[in-house]
Each structure stands twice: as C-alpha cells, then as structure tokens.
Amino acid sequence: MNEPLSAKRRLLLATSGAALLVVLATVLAPLSPQLQTYARGLAFAVLAGLSIMAVAFLVALPLGALAASGPRVIDWVLRFACDLVGSLPTVFVAAVFWAGANSVSSFVCGLGVLRGLEQAWLLRCEIVRLEAEDPDAAPRSLGRTPLVAFLRRRMAAALGPLFVSASFSVAWLTALDAAVSQAGLRPPSALATWGVLLGAPHQSPFPALLAALSVAWLTVALHALFRPPSAA
Amino acid sequence: MSVRAAIRRLFGIALTLIAVSVGMFWASASYARRSGNQHTSPFRAFPVFFNPHPVGVRDIATNALHAIARGGTDAVTARIALARLGGAALPYVLPALDSLDPRSRERVALSLTPVAVRMQVARSDELADGAQAVLFWTRFWQDRAIDFRAASVRHLTSRLAERSIALRREDLIHVDTFALPALMDSLGRVETLDDVARVRRLNSVLAHITELPIECAPDASVADARQVVDTWLDFWELHGSEYAPLDGPRRLAATFVETQYGKWLAALLRGGLGRTRSGQHALALVEEGLTTTSFLLFVGLGGGFPLGVIWTRFERRRHEPITRLASAVLGTALAAIPCATFVRLFTGVGADLLSATCIVTITTAAWVSRHLARSTMNQSVSPIAAAFSVSAPLGATYPPFVLSAIVLVELMFRLPGLGRTAALSLAAGDVNAWMAASLSLASASLLLRHAADLVRPRGSRGEIAGSS
Numbered sequence: 061m062n063e064p065l066s067a068k069r070r071l072l073l074a075t076s077g078a079a080l081l082v083v084l085a086t087v088l089a090p091l092s093p094q095l096q097t098y099a100r101g102l103a104f105a106v107l108a109g110l111s112i113m114a115v116a117f118l119v120a121l122p123l124g125a126l127a128a129s130g131p132r133v134i135d136w137v138l139r140f141a142c143d144l145v146g147s148l149p150t151v152f153v154a155a156v157f158w159a160g161a162n163s164v165s166s167f168v169c170g171l172g173v174l175r176g177l178e179q180a181w182l183l184r185c186e187i188v189r190l191e192a193e194d195p196d197a198a199p200r201s202l203g204r205t206p207l208v209a210f211l212r213r214r215m216a217a218a219l220g221p222l223f224v225s226a227s228f229s230v231a232w233l234t235a236l237d238a239a240v241s242q243a244g245l246r247p248p249s250a251l252a253t254w255g256v257l258l259g260a261p262h263q264s265p266f267p268a269l270l271a272a273l274s275v276a277w278l279t280v281a282l283h284a285l286f287r288p289p290s291a292a
Numbered sequence: 293m294s295v296r297a298a299i300r301r302l303f304g305i306a307l308t309l310i311a312v313s314v315g316m317f318w319a320s321a322s323y324a325r326r327s328g329n330q331h332t333s334p335f336r337a338f339p340v341f342f343n344p345h346p347v348g349v350r351d352i353a354t355n356a357l358h359a360i361a362r363g364g365t366d367a368v369t370a371r372i373a374l375a376r377l378g379g380a381a382l383p384y385v386l387p388a389l390d391s392l393d394p395r396s397r398e399r400v401a402l403s404l405t406p407v408a409v410r411m412q413v414a415r416s417d418e419l420a421d422g423a424q425a426v427l428f429w430t431r432f433w434q435d436r437a438i439d440f441r442a443a444s445v446r447h448l449t450s451r452l453a454e455r456s457i458a459l460r461r462e463d464l465i466h467v468d469t470f471a472l473p474a475l476m477d478s479l480g481r482v483e484t485l486d487d488v489a490r491v492r493r494l495n496s497v498l499a500h501i502t503e504l505p506i507e508c509a510p511d512a513s514v515a516d517a518r519q520v521v522d523t524w525l526d527f528w529e530l531h532g533s534e535y536a537p538l539d540g541p542r543r544l545a546a547t548f549v550e551t552q553y554g555k556w557l558a559a560l561l562r563g564g565l566g567r568t569r570s571g572q573h574a575l576a577l578v579e580e581g582l583t584t585t586s587f588l589l590f591v592g593l594g595g596g597f598p599l600g601v602i603w604t605r606f607e608r609r610r611h612e613p614i615t616r617l618a619s620a621v622l623g624t625a626l627a628a629i630p631c632a633t634f635v636r637l638f639t640g641v642g643a644d645l646l647s648a649t650c651i652v653t654i655t656t657a658a659w660v661s662r663h664l665a666r667s668t669m670n671q672s673v674s675p676i677a678a679a680f681s682v683s684a685p686l687g688a689t690y691p692p693f694v695l696s697a698i699v700l701v702e703l704m705f706r707l708p709g710l711g712r713t714a715a716l717s718l719a720a721g722d723v724n725a726w727m728a729a730s731l732s733l734a735s736a737s738l739l740l741r742h743a744a745d746l747v748r749p750r751g752s753r754g755e756i757a758g759s760s
Contacts (some may be wrong), residue, residue: 079377106431143308146692147734148315149711150700152718156319159326178689224663225689228627239700243715247326276625282664 074281078106081274094257094267101254101271105278108168109230113209115172116179116229123176124183125215128191135184142181145174154236155245164251171236175229179222186218223286230278234258234271305742312734316727318592321465326720334530334560335552335723343554353381357388360403361396371403377738378407378501379468383440386433389426398422401429408432410501411468439463439554440470448612449474453490464478464497471501472535476528479521490515495520502527522567529555556723566724568717576726577713581729582707584645588698589736591650599653600660607661626658648701655697660690691737699733 085099093201127138145153161167176251191214237255240246254271321340354371359370374381385404389397402425408414413432419425420428438444445467452460464471482491495508504527508520525740538546548554559566564573607619699711706712714729 089567109604126413140304143304143738143741144311144315146689147308147312147737148319149714149730149733150692150696151699151703152316152319152714152730155715155718156323160322162698178692182689197594221409221663227624228659231627235700239703239715243712244702245323245715261640279627280621280624 070284074285077277077281079276097252097257098267098270100252101257102274104251105230105234106252109233111168112172112175112233113226113229115169116176116226119173119176120179121184123180123189127180127184128187134195138180138184141177145177151239152234155240157175158240158250159247171233182225185216186221187214190214190217227279227282227286230282231275234275301742305738308738309735313727313731316730317556320553320644320718320723320726323718335555338550338552338555340552343547344548346533346538346543346550348379348533349377349535350384350537352534353377353384357385357400360400361392363399374403375406377469378410378535379470380472382470386429389429397426401425404429407468411466412462413466439467445471446474449478452493453478461497464499468501476524479524482517482521483515488512488514491517491520498524525562526567529558556727559724565728568725569720570723574724577725578710578728578732579712581708581710582732584702584707585698585711588649588701588709589694590654591649592694592753595653596656597660599657600664603657603661604664623658624662626654627662645707646651648705648707652697652701656694659693689741695733695737
C-alpha cells in the first residue's frame with residue numbers, strides 16, 4: 061500500500077491483525093469440527109508462511125546479490141534454475157514435496173527454497189536494472205565496492221519486488237494447499253489446514269469464507285509491513 | 293539477433309526442456325513411491341534414471357540355469373523364467389549343459405520341456421525322463437544351432453510378412469522367442485488392408501510364442517490392427533531387453549535405455565507422445581486440453597496485465613489516501629484469496645469457462661497492480677517486456693503465476709484443460725499422460741518468456757535488467 065504510515069504503525073497494524081485472528085480462531089474453534097480445522101489452519105498458515113519467508117530470504121538475498129554483482133557463472137546457474145523452476149507448475153511440485161517429505165518442516169523448507177530461487181531472480185533483476193540506470197555504478201562490482209555501501213545503497217533500493225513477493229507467501233501457500241487438496245494429491249495423513257476448507261467441498265461455506273478472508277487479511281498486513289524504503 | 297545468439301538461445305531452451313522433463317519425471321516417480329499408492333507404473337521394476345546393472349537374456353538365462361542346477365526354492369521361479377524366455381535362452385543354456393553335473397543337467401533339461409512343447413519339436417511325454425530330456429536337447433542343439441542366428445530368423449520373418457505359408461510359420465515357431473526382435477521389427481506401420489493381413493500373420497506367431505491372448509480377428513480393420521501393433525510394441529517396450537543380449541555398446545546404452553525415463557523417451561520417439569493408460573495417444577489428450585488452457589492463458593495474459601497497469605495508474609493518480617488505501621487493500625485481497633473461494637461464490641450461478649476466465653483475469657490484474665505499485669520500475673518500459681521478459685523483475689514471475697492460477701482454476705472448476713489433465717494423471721500414476729500435459733504447460737511458459745525476451749527493447753546496458 062502506498063499510504064504514508066510509519067514503520068511502527070505498520071508493525072502495530074500487522075501484529076494486531078494477526079492477534080485478532082488468533083483470538084477469533086480460539087473463540088470459534090470449539091463450535092464445530094470445521095471451525096476447529098480453521099483454527100489449526102491459522103496456526104499452520106502463520107507458522108509455515110513465516111518459515112517460508114525466512115527460508116526464502118536466506119536463499120534469495122545472497123544468491124540474488126551474487127548473481128547480479130558477482131561472478132557471471134552464478135548468474136547463469138540462477139537463470140537456468142529459475143527457468144527450470146518457473147516452467148514447473150508449482151502445484152505439482154508442492155504435491156510431490158508433500159508426498160515425499162518426512163515431516164511438515166521439510167515440506168515447508170522445500171517450498172521456501174523454491175520461493176527463494178524465484179525471489180533471488182527478482183532481486184538480481186532489480187539490482188542489475190538499478191545499476192543500468194545509475195551512470196556512476198560499475199556493473200558486477202561486488203568485491204570492489206565496500207560491502208556496507210553495496211548493502212545500504214543497492215540492496216536497500218532493490219528489495220521492493222522481493223517484499224511484494226514475500227507478502228504473498230501465506231496466500232501462495234494456501235492456494236497451493238487448496239489446489240493440491242482439490243486435485244486429490246494431498247497425502248491422507250497430512251494435517252487439516254485451510255487448503256482442506258477451500259479445496260474440498262463442505263456443507264457450510266462459512267469456515268471457507270472465514271479462511272479466505274483471513275488469508276486476505278494476513279496478506280494485506282504483510283503487504284503493509286513490508287514497505288520498502290524506495291516505494292513510490 | 294545474430295545467428296550465434298539464436299543458436300545459443302535455442303540450445304538454452306532445449307537444455308531447459310530436457311531438464312524440465314527430468315524434473316517432471318522425477319516428480320512423477322517420487323509421487324508414485326509414496327506410501328499407500330495403489331497406482332503403479334508397469335515400469336516400476338526399472339531404476340528411474342540410471343541402471344548400473346542392466347540385464348539381458350544372457351544374464352537372465354545364466355542365472356536361471358544356475359538356480360535350477362542348484363535346486364531348492366529358487367529353482368521354481370527360475371524354471372518359470374526359463375520357460376518364459378524360451379528359444380531366446382537356448383543359445384546360452386544348451387551349450388552350458390555340458391558344464392553341469394549329470395543330476396543338474398537333467399533338472400535343467402526337464403525344465404525346458406514346456407519350451408520344447410511350445411516350439412512343437414517334442415511332446416511332454418517324450419521328455420518325461422531326465423536322461424531322455426538331456427539326450428533330446430543335446431541332439432536338438434547339434435541339429436538346429438544353425439537356425440538360431442539373427443540373419444536367418446530375420447529372413448524367415450520377412451518372408452512370412454510378405455506371404456502366408458504354413459511352413460514359414462512353423463519355422464518361426466521352431467525358434468520360439470528367439471524370433472521376437474525380428475517379428476517386432478516386421479510389424480511396421482499399418483496403413484492398408486495388406487498391412488492388416490501382415491499384422492494378422494505375424495500376430496499369430498507372436499501370440500503363440502509369448503502365450504499372450506492377443507488376437508487379430510480375420511475381419512480386423514486398419515484401426516484394430518494398429519491397436520494390436522501398439523499392444524505388441526508396449527509389450528516389447530517393457531520386456532524387450534529380456535529377450536535380447538546386451539553386449540558391448542548395447543550394454544552401455546542399456547544403462548540409460550533400461551530405465552523408467554529411457555522407456556518414456558522411447559515411447560515418446562515412437563510418436564504420439566506415448567500412450568496413456570486408457571490406450572489413447574497422449575498427443576490427443578494434449579490437443580483436447582490445449583483449447584481450454586490456451587484460451588485461459590491468452591485471456592489471462594492479455595487481459596490481466598493491461599488491467600493491472602490501468603489499475604496501478606489509477607491508484608497513483610488518486611490523491612485521496614482513503615481511495616488509494618481501498619484500492620491497495622482490494623488489489624492485495626483479490627490477488628491473495630485462493631480461487632476456490634470465488635468458485636464457491638460462483639457455484640450458484642454456474643461455474644463455466646466464462647467465470648473461470650473472469651477469475652484468472654481479475655486475479656492476475658490484481659497481482660500485477662500490487663507488483664507495479666511497489667516496483668520502482670520506470671512505467672515507460674514496454675508492458676510486454678515488463679510482463680514476460682525473463683530479465684525483467686515482473687516478467688520473471690508473471691507467466692509462472694498466470695500458469696499456476698490457470699491450473700488452480702481448471703482444478704476448481706473441473707475444466708478439461710492441461711492443468712487438470714496433468715493433476716489427474718499424476719494422481720493416477722499415468723506417466724505418459726502426466727509428462728505430455730505438464731511438459732506442454734512448461735513449454736508454454738518457457739516459450740512465452742523467451743519470445744518476450746526477444747521483443748524487449750535493448751539499450752546500451754540493457755534498460756530492463758541487463759542481459760547476461
């Protein structure tokens with residue numbers, strides 16, 4: 061969002077939004093099994109979404125910076141990896157990860173790495189674009205310019221697309237989950253999440269609607285939280 | 293673009309598609325290995341990508357010979373294997389009889405009785421005694437070893453393919469499964485009624501020596517004969533290596549060919565992108581799904597992006613904070629809410645292609661608007677280049693996002709597109725259908741991105757992102 065909210069206010073907004081959802085889930089959970097699924101799904105969406113974001117940043121930041129300003133071979137490898145990952149429909153990759161993963165954490169880490177590769181390419185593209193626009197900047201200057209200067213100037217300005225992508229992590233995860241459930245590719249032993257509410261038919265549409273609104277709310281909160289310094 | 297750059301790009305696309313096919317195949321194999329899976333591939337016995345120890349007829353026959361000679365529980369399975377291998381195993385088993393002790397020799401000779409009966413060279417009662425059986429097979433090999441040569445069998449097969457004479461059929465039955473490679477090669481293409489007659493003659497021999505109940509009726513049509521040929525080729529794809537010796541370069545090639553991936557590639561090269569579990573060519577399946585998916589793709593890509601750009605420009609030009617906030621929240625929410633929710637809302641009014649198209653367009657427009665609103669990207673950049681170029685920040689993620697949205701919508705609305713076909717095939721373990729549908733989706737994404745990269749404007753340092 062482009063509204064001039066301070067960082068503290070945005071953090072407060074996001075935290076209070078998440079807290080409100082937790083309170084709502086706690087109150088509603090005992091009312092029906094589907095609402096209980098909603099409450100469990102909230103915990104999964106928040107924890108898994110945050111984990112995906114953390115893993116993705118861990119992968120994206122060094123890889124993107126190295127691909128943009130480091131040796132060309134890293135750029136080539138990242139481009140090839142992104143071409144490969146971008147060509148595979150993510151729904152099926154998620155289904156395979158889920159079927160093959162020994163635990164939820166390894167499934168989430170796998171998705172995080174997948175997301176990280178995509179975000180690394182976003183970061184790489186933005187850094188290279190900024191370098192191209194800046195007449196004083198030397199291309200592939202990582203190692204020649206001071207690291208602090210590189211991080212403060214170039215990286216800080218290039219984080220915009222990365223943050224937008226990161227703010228959709230919960231929505232991305234839930235959409236994948238719903239699609240995998242709808243396609244019948246969900247492991248039978250997997251824990252009940254929002255994907256079940258959204259992807260499988262139920263008698264009452266209320267929990268599904270609640271889950272959808274929660275996804276939207278969490279995404280808006282993350283979007284507000286991740287406001288890059290260079291945003292218009 | 294120079295010729296060198298074009299070749300480099302084409303090479304890159306080909307390399308990526310090969311890597312994608314490997315990834316897809318790994319995905320399919322990994323998914324099939326999940327616990328509780330009821331749908332298994334007929335090629336599950338093969339390794340997925342690399343076969344360090346490929347086995348041919350020589351290996352199977354020699355192992356069976358030793359197992360029968362040793363006796364015990366393994367001998368039962370070995371006897372069945374030897375009977376199935378039949379004539380193809382004789383060049384390796386009969387010369388080795390002399391190297392066995394008399395008791396083992398009798399056991400092996402007796403285990404070959406079903407083969408002799410099938411080859412119509414002896415009756416079972418003539419070979420009831422071990423000593424008699426050994427004597428029979430020793431004499432048989434002395435007299436008939438010369439018939440077990442690839443060139444002479446190929447000659448016999450081509451003559452049977454040309455004209456029907458009972459004696460030629462018998463000659464082929466006398467060499468049993470040793471004739472299988474030549475018979476399979478002679479099946480050929482089926483275009484005319486003469487081809488149907490040829491298939492009928494060859495099928496008669498094939499069904500006899502393999503003991504498989506595959507029939508080609510006297511009044512079979514061209515389509516029926518084609519189906520018979522496809523059935524035999526499927527059989528040969530699965531069991532061919534068991535009847536052929538793997539020596540020298542063939543053994544080396546078998547490390548790749550005798551794998552699940554190699555078998556899929558062979559089916560692909562046979563034409564029609566292989567056959568699905570239902571017997572349909574996978575290419576036909578792709579053609580069926582392509583209409584829906586390409587319609588959604590072009591409307592989603594063509595409608596979603598301009599709408600997103602208009603949305604962002606509207607938002608940027610508004611000065612009232614409340615309007616900008618409402619636009620931003622709406623954009624984020626629309627891009628974030630999974631399509632399933634919309635489907636639930638639309639279900640009452642009929643979930644059809646139009647509703648699906650609307651959802652894809654709105655979702656992609658909202659997604660684009662959020663990215664553009666946050667991007668510092670110069671809006672004068674060509675929208676096509678910004679949306680699809682692999683070197684543009686937005687273009688790197690936009691086509692995959694649209695494709696994922698299409699797959700999601702197809703699944704939710706049960707539309708007969710490639711995404712749904714791929715999902716159902718993956719769940720059913722239908723490798724050929726899965727590979728055909730998912731590779732079509734991947735190719736669409738890859739080609740779109742590279743095509744857009746070609747039309748992107750270039751400056752002194754590459755305005756969008758700098759080409760690498």
